[in-house]
Amino acid sequence: MTPAAASSGSGSAAQPPPTPAAELMVVLDLEERAPDLFVGTTPTTPLQRIFGGQVAAQALAAANATVPAERPVHSLHSYFLRPGDPHEEIRYEVDRIREGRSFSTRRVVARQTRKGSDVAIFALTADFTAGERAVVEHSLPMPEVPGPDGLPGLPEVLAAHPDRAEGAQALNRAVESRYLRDPYDPEPREAGDTAFRAWFRVAGRLPDDDNVHAAALTFVSDLTLLSAGLARIGGGWGGSIVGASLDHAVWFHRPARADEWFLYETDSPAAASGRAVCFGQIWSADGTHVATVAQEGLIRSLG
Numbered sequence: 055m056t057p058a059a060a061s062s063g064s065g066s067a068a069q070p071p072p073t074p075a076a077e078l079m080v081v082l083d084l085e086e087r088a089p090d091l092f093v094g095t096t097p098t099t100p101l102q103r104i105f106g107g108q109v110a111a112q113a114l115a116a117a118n119a120t121v122p123a124e125r126p127v128h129s130l131h132s133y134f135l136r137p138g139d140p141h142e143e144i145r146y147e148v149d150r151i152r153e154g155r156s157f158s159t160r161r162v163v164a165r166q167t168r169k170g171s172d173v174a175i176f177a178l179t180a181d182f183t184a185g186e187r188a189v190v191e192h193s194l195p196m197p198e199v200p201g202p203d204g205l206p207g208l209p210e211v212l213a214a215h216p217d218r219a220e221g222a223q224a225l226n227r228a229v230e231s232r233y234l235r236d237p238y239d240p241e242p243r244e245a246g247d248t249a250f251r252a253w254f255r256v257a258g259r260l261p262d263d264d265n266v267h268a269a270a271l272t273f274v275s276d277l278t279l280l281s282a283g284l285a286r287i288g289g290g291w292g293g294s295i296v297g298a299s300l301d302h303a304v305w306f307h308r309p310a311r312a313d314e315w316f317l318y319e320t321d322s323p324a325a326a327s328g329r330a331v332c333f334g335q336i337w338s339a340d341g342t343h344v345a346t347v348a349q350e351g352l353i354r355s356l357g
Contacts, residue, residue: 075258
């Protein structure tokens with residue numbers, strides 16, 4: 055994913071570097087190696103394990119590739135089984151569980167090679183719908199918050215937390231963000247004020263394909279969700295606190311563009327036995343409630 059160099063002696067100008075959206079599309083554009091078998095790549099990263107949102111997005115892209123285009127995804131449920139190795143390819147095996155009149159269901163298992171053995175690192179079940187006539191409609195109203203313009207982005211936040219820069223930049227390089235409060239705020243927050251809100255969008259333009267935007271939204275939805283479990287104790291990640299996602303679910307209520315600003319609100323209603331349950335709500339900039347996200351994650355003290 056490096057800029058193309060100008061041809062030697064040709065006199066032509068160097069090609070502009072790819073946009074972050076184009077880089078994300080490389081991640082989501084899987085190779086179909088055999089029927090219902092897809093292979094995904096991982097961008098070069100300093101991280102020791104693959105970002106969970108990448109694996110979830112690629113698994114959804116693999117499932118999407120086996121479903122008719124007129125059936126968009128309406129929900130996915132998944133489990134992170136092992137940390138992904140960023141230096142090994144990921145193979146996505148799709149099982150066509152159901153093809154009904156109104157719904158199609160797919161199960162996807164992501165596998166990698168470890169010490170000569172084939173192991174599962176992730177499992178996803180996704181359901182796709184032909185659509186129904188709405189009998190009832192309701193949704194959560196978007197919180198009254200400032201828009202993204204004028205709010206600090208990741209570079210401004212990391213200037214105050216240079217020790218977090220490498221990992222945060224690796225995870226967020228395809229995504230623009232604007233924060234209503236410091237995501238690394240060390241102060242504990244009281245019940246009633248534990249929700250974290252931020253604006254996100256994929257940087258650049260994605261294709262006009264609802265499946266692509268659903269996969270991109272899945273990618274972004276894992277960025278800040280587990281952090282909600284730390285709001286009551288403060289301090290954020292690092293030091294003696296580590297975390298890992300155990301599962302991840304997304305319900306897609308309405309189509310949304312992931313390359314346009316959307317508000318992501320996360321909170322954690324319960325934590326016990328070293329695990330936190332976290333929920334997220336996503337609204338497009340016009341206030342439309344487009345998705346609900348849920349995750350349970352491990353929060354462990356190394357002290």
